[in-house]
Amino acid sequence: MNQPVIQCEGVRKKFGRTLVLNGVDLNIPRGSIVGLLGTNGCGKSTLIKCLLGLLKIDSGTATVCDEDPWDLSAETKNRLGYVPQEIKLYPWMRVSQVIDYTGAFYENWKADYCEMLLDKWELDGKKWIKSLSGGQLQRLGIILALGHKPSLLILDEPAASLDPIGRRSLLKSLLEKNAEEEQTVLFSTHITSDLERIASHVAFLDRGRVNFFGELEELKDQVGGNLEDLFLKMNSRSEG
Amino acid sequence: MPVSSNQFTVSPSSGVPIFRQLIDQVLAFIVAGKLKSGDMLPSTREMARSLEINTMTVSKAYSKLESEGVAQRVRGRGMQISTALTKGTLSKRKSEFQNQIEPALHRGRQLGLNDEQILSIIKKLLGGRKP
Numbered sequence: 001m002n003q004p005v006i007q008c009e010g011v012r013k014k015f016g017r018t019l020v021l022n023g024v025d026l027n028i029p030r031g032s033i034v035g036l037l038g039t040n041g042c043g044k045s046t047l048i049k050c051l052l053g054l055l056k057i058d059s060g061t062a063t064v065c066d067e068d069p070w071d072l073s074a075e076t077k078n079r080l081g082y083v084p085q086e087i088k089l090y091p092w093m094r095v096s097q098v099i100d101y102t103g104a105f106y107e108n109w110k111a112d113y114c115e116m117l118l119d120k121w122e123l124d125g126k127k128w129i130k131s132l133s134g135g136q137l138q139r140l141g142i143i144l145a146l147g148h149k150p151s152l153l154i155l156d157e158p159a160a161s162l163d164p165i166g167r168r169s170l171l172k173s174l175l176e177k178n179a180e181e182e183q184t185v186l187f188s189t190h191i192t193s194d195l196e197r198i199a200s201h202v203a204f205l206d207r208g209r210v211n212f213f214g215e216l217e218e219l220k221d222q223v224g225g226n227l228e229d230l231f232l233k234m235n236s237r238s239e240g
Numbered sequence: 241m242p243v244s245s246n247q248f249t250v251s252p253s254s255g256v257p258i259f260r261q262l263i264d265q266v267l268a269f270i271v272a273g274k275l276k277s278g279d280m281l282p283s284t285r286e287m288a289r290s291l292e293i294n295t296m297t298v299s300k301a302y303s304k305l306e307s308e309g310v311a312q313r314v315r316g317r318g319m320q321i322s323t324a325l326t327k328g329t330l331s332k333r334k335s336e337f338q339n340q341i342e343p344a345l346h347r348g349r350q351l352g353l354n355d356e357q358i359l360s361i362i363k364k365l366l367g368g369r370k371p
Binding site: 032033168171172175176178179193196197198199200215217218220221224225226227228229 | 250252253254255256257258259260285288289292293294295296297300
């Protein structure tokens with residue numbers, strides 16, 4: 001856990017006249033599981049999209065695996081996994097076809113690993129995408145992001161439409177990957193209880209800035225209360 | 241292994257940092273005699289897997305136990321309950337015990353117990369455990 005995998009300095013992003021990111025500073029150490037917390041509309045998804053090169057930052061600097069997110073090499077993209085907030089897939093494909101199709105874009109795709117996850121998360125490869133429920137789609141989205149065993153996994157509200165069993169199973173898988181392969185995870189959510197077990201660090205995003213970043217256990221030890229209490233405290237502080 | 245990882249429990253949303261919960265449980269196992277000097281603790285990874293928590297959290301708990309002299313890192317084997325726990329001169333150990341028991345005696349008096357009653361409780365507690 002030496003060199004940061006993600007580095008941001010003064011990252012700003014505007015949509016028209018609306019300033020969404022107003023100088024984000026963030027360093028994410030290798031091998032950490034970071035919970036990105038913030039109220040609705042505070043810029044979590046925008047920050048994630050900027051880090052993935054899906055949006056161009058207006059000013060400031062950001063690096064992902066030492067590269068400019070806007071200009072990531074194929075090699076780095078091969079090491080990145082992303083689960084978007086809303087999974088959009090081809091409704092006319094079957095589950096197994098989407099997996100094969102996605103796998104074709106990666107050099108080191110692990111088809112057997114995907115099979116194992118399908119089995120574990122009770123998804124039928126023969127099902128049509130259009131017949132999947134929201135939660136099933138989300139599970140599939142996660143499998144698609146894990147299929148190439150990324151060393152950096154970025155998830156945007158991945159657990160929002162999963163039932164408690166699915167959530168717990170996802171979190172467990174993330175922990176295992178993290179322990180076995182030192183996978184770094186950035187995980188945006190406002191469900192604080194999801195993070196209590198698994199996060200090593202938390203970042204609080206508020207009005208376009210990171211107003212706290214640090215080890216979760218240290219924060220709890222010093223401030224007291226669970227993550228939800230801390231979340232409320234952080235937000236009341238910025239209001240006051 | 242004297243104490244396995246599934247004998248530990250954590251309550252992630254309690255507000256008490258998870259590493260503190262682990263430390264408290266190790267200390268409780270020691271007090272209860274389930275962990276003795278020289279016993280090994282479950283490995284960091286085993287503990288994290290079983291409790292479904294971050295390995296860093298377990299490492300943190302173990303490091304604190306180490307810095308407090310409760311456990312020691314043994315190369316290639318993991319964390320061991322410190323053999324130094326029962327070391328120190330008798331008078332030193334006695335005075336440490338005295339410091340621990342003084343507040344309890346004080347509390348007993350506040351509760352209106354006389355010496356005889358306090359002694360009977362202590363005897364009962366001692367009687368319940370093999371020397």
